[in-house]
Amino acid sequence: MFTTRPTLQGTFGMVSSTHWLASSSAMAVLEDGGNAFDAAVAAAFVLHVVEPHLNGPAGEVPMIVAPAGAEPTVLCGQGVAPAGATVAHYTSLGLDLVPGTGPLAAAVPGAFDAWLLLLRDHGTKSLREVLTYAIGYAEGGHPAVARVGSTVDTVRELFETEWTSSAAVYLRDGEPPAAGRLLRNPALAWTWQRLLTEAEAAGANRETQIDAARAVWRAGFIAEAIATQAAKPTMDTSGERHESTMTGDDLAGFSAHYEPPATFTRNGWTVAKPGLWSQGPTFLQQLALLPTDDDPDDHHTLIEGTKLAMADREAWYGDSTDVTLESLLSPSYNDSRRGLVGERASAELRPGSPDGREPRLPAHLDLAGAAAPTPVGAGEPTVAPDGGTRGDTCHVDVVDRWGNMIAATPSGGWLQSNPVIPELGFPLGTRLQMTWLEDGLPNSLVPGRRPRTTLSPSMAMRDGQPVMAFGTPGGDQQDQWSLHFFLAVTRGRDLQAAIDAPNWHTSSFPSSFYPRAMVPGGVTVESRIGDDVIDGLRERGHDVTVGDPWSEGRLCAVTRDPETGVLSAAANPRGMQGYAVGR
Numbered sequence: 275m276f277t278t279r280p281t282l283q284g285t286f287g288m289v290s291s292t293h294w295l296a297s298s299s300a301m302a303v304l305e306d307g308g309n310a311f312d313a314a315v316a317a318a319f320v321l322h323v324v325e326p327h328l329n330g331p332a333g334e335v336p337m338i339v340a341p342a343g344a345e346p347t348v349l350c351g352q353g354v355a356p357a358g359a360t361v362a363h364y365t366s367l368g369l370d371l372v373p374g375t376g377p378l379a380a381a382v383p384g385a386f387d388a389w390l391l392l393l394r395d396h397g398t399k400s401l402r403e404v405l406t407y408a409i410g411y412a413e414g415g416h417p418a419v420a421r422v423g424s425t426v427d428t429v430r431e432l433f434e435t436e437w438t439s440s441a442a443v444y445l446r447d448g449e450p451p452a453a454g455r456l457l458r459n460p461a462l463a464w465t466w467q468r469l470l471t472e473a474e475a476a477g478a479n480r481e482t483q484i485d486a487a488r489a490v491w492r493a494g495f496i497a498e499a500i501a502t503q504a505a506k507p508t509m510d511t512s513g514e515r516h517e518s519t520m521t522g523d524d525l526a527g528f529s530a531h532y533e534p535p536a537t538f539t540r541n542g543w544t545v546a547k548p549g550l551w552s553q554g555p556t557f558l559q560q561l562a563l564l565p566t567d568d569d570p571d572d573h574h575t576l577i578e579g580t581k582l583a584m585a586d587r588e589a590w591y592g593d594s595t596d597v598t599l600e601s602l603l604s605p606s607y608n609d610s611r612r613g614l615v616g617e618r619a620s621a622e623l624r625p626g627s628p629d630g631r632e633p634r635l636p637a638h639l640d641l642a643g644a645a646a647p648t649p650v651g652a653g654e655p656t657v658a659p660d661g662g663t664r665g666d667t668c669h670v671d672v673v674d675r676w677g678n679m680i681a682a683t684p685s686g687g688w689l690q691s692n693p694v695i696p697e698l699g700f701p702l703g704t705r706l707q708m709t710w711l712e713d714g715l716p717n718s719l720v721p722g723r724r725p726r727t728t729l730s731p732s733m734a735m736r737d738g739q740p741v742m743a744f745g746t747p748g749g750d751q752q753d754q755w756s757l758h759f760f761l762a763v764t765r766g767r768d769l770q771a772a773i774d775a776p777n778w779h780t781s782s783f784p785s786s787f788y789p790r791a792m793v794p795g796g797v798t799v800e801s802r803i804g805d806d807v808i809d810g811l812r813e814r815g816h817d818v819t820v821g822d823p824w825s826e827g828r829l830c831a832v833t834r835d836p837e838t839g840v841l842s843a844a845a846n847p848r849g850m851q852g853y854a855v856g857r
Contacts, residue, residue, distance in 0.1 A: 288843035288856035290830035291670040299407035310678040319408035332383035333686025342677035351388025353381040358519030374788030376510025377518030379704035388530035413463035415456030426450035437693040462699030559583035584783035589625035589633035592716025601628035619815035621794035667747035681731035681743035744831035755827040769844035776803040777826035
């Protein structure tokens with residue numbers, strides 16, 4: 275099969291990420307003797323600088339971490355709702371949805387603490403050693419990718435009239451950064467330099483410095499600036515100015531943590547995902563719904579299975595659910611659900627009844643069902659003039675010569691999510707837009723609970739050993755695109771061929787992003803998938819949108835063969851940003 279580039283192979287180390295500068299920085303850490311976790315942290319902070327339209331330090335990140343010889347674990351960097359973020363407070367403001375932008379949409383930031391916890395517990399490098407790459411690019415500049423400028427151009431009026439601190443960074447000389455033009459963020463470089471100064475003053479020990487930096491984020495100058503910004507009335511997608519309920523106490527009380535992954539085994543492959551506070555288990559449910567003799571070219575069956583898994587996501591997933599993964603993944607439950615897949619496409623949202631429980635869907639879905647479709651795209655931002663966005667994320671995978679492996683999907687804190695905090699050089703996030711302003715749902719807005727995130731890194735095991743880390747940006751599409759990639763790999767395609775293969779997604783379920791649209795029966799395909807597939811889907815009742823030939827999916831992946839020690843990596847060519855490096 276044609277591939278856009280070769281699958282890289284070697285024995286020393288492999289990195290795949292959504293931006294070549296992040297991949298190269300991670301590789302530099304490996305070359306300097308660091309391990310996969312040191313390299314991932316360096317890449318993450320570079321991604322904050324070079325993909326500011328896709329992630330930032332005040333966003334969130336779930337990771338799947340597999341130290342050599344150990345089973346994978348999930349490191350959760352998803353922040354929670356502030357103590358004052360109640361349904362009653364938001365509805366008292368006249369809201370029926372959490373806005374898609376602005377301080378009301380901001381969860382307590384989780385990404386920074388998660389990356390530092392990873393570095394402390396599993397890394398070997400100092401904080402200064404891993405931050406040096408991000409500081410260099412923020413201070414000295416990096417050639418902007420075209421999509422940064424196009425994103426800024428879309429929200430130019432908002433920046434000029436309301437979010438003027440963002441204009442100071444991204445509209446210098448009154449124009450968005452042109453492709454290839456050096457883009458600098460001196461405030462961000464200053465933030466990390468001051469952080470290092472204060473952390474190193476705490477002592478010479480590596481772990482002591484990292485914990486000191488975490489304390490500065492929670493209760494020092496960074497926390498003070500975040501709390502001050504959160505309290506400022508800010509224009510958001512509601513058309514009004516609102517402030518957050520977030521306080522210094524919320525910031526001081528949050529810590530990233532480890533937890534067991536959700537797993538499912540099929541045909542000798544075990545896949546590890548984040549739990550029901552994410553959409554990750556939809557990947558596992560889609561696997562469980564496949565017939566034993568599944569046809570790799572049966573797009574109809576895959577699409578219908580995705581709809582069923584996503585309907586369960588809407589009814590049962592959240593930080594407060596009382597449904598277990600065992601119930602959702604049980605053979606009996608999936609046998610009954612599989613029977614719902616007919617010869618014709620379904621346009622209904624059909625959650626199941628695990629353990630006999632009756633599903634409850636948000637009342638707002640009655641209003642959202644006829645809304646506009648999810649836009650065609652490769653996981654890059656689609657931005658409304660008021661700053662509303664969906665599908666903005668990064669990804670990084672690393673494996674080293676010792677067998678350490680990590681998959682991470684950083685997101686949130688985008689330049690179009692909230693105004694830049696002028697003292698710090700980065701904005702707050704918007705993950706609370708994924709909660710419902712209705713009490714009693716698994717994903718209701720509740721203080722101290724995590725919003726259900728779309729972020730969903732993956733790790734696959736064979737015979738109990740981690741062999742592949744992978745993932746993609748793309749919001750609700752993540753566990754569709756990544757499933758199709760995974761199935762291609764398990765059926766014999768090499769990494770790059772599996773990434774390059776024509777991809778698709780269905781939007782026949784409520785979007786996780788404001789304004790929570792859905793397209794009953796909707797499927798978007800790359801034109802390369804072929805007229806025979808497109809015509810066949812339409813004949814079976816699917817509402818097919820044909821996108822550009824390279825518009826679906828932004829996969830990254832690394833592998834390790836436990837028997838030979840050979841490492842491999844591949845990256846997505848769509849968007850011309852993702853790159854794998856290694857030797």
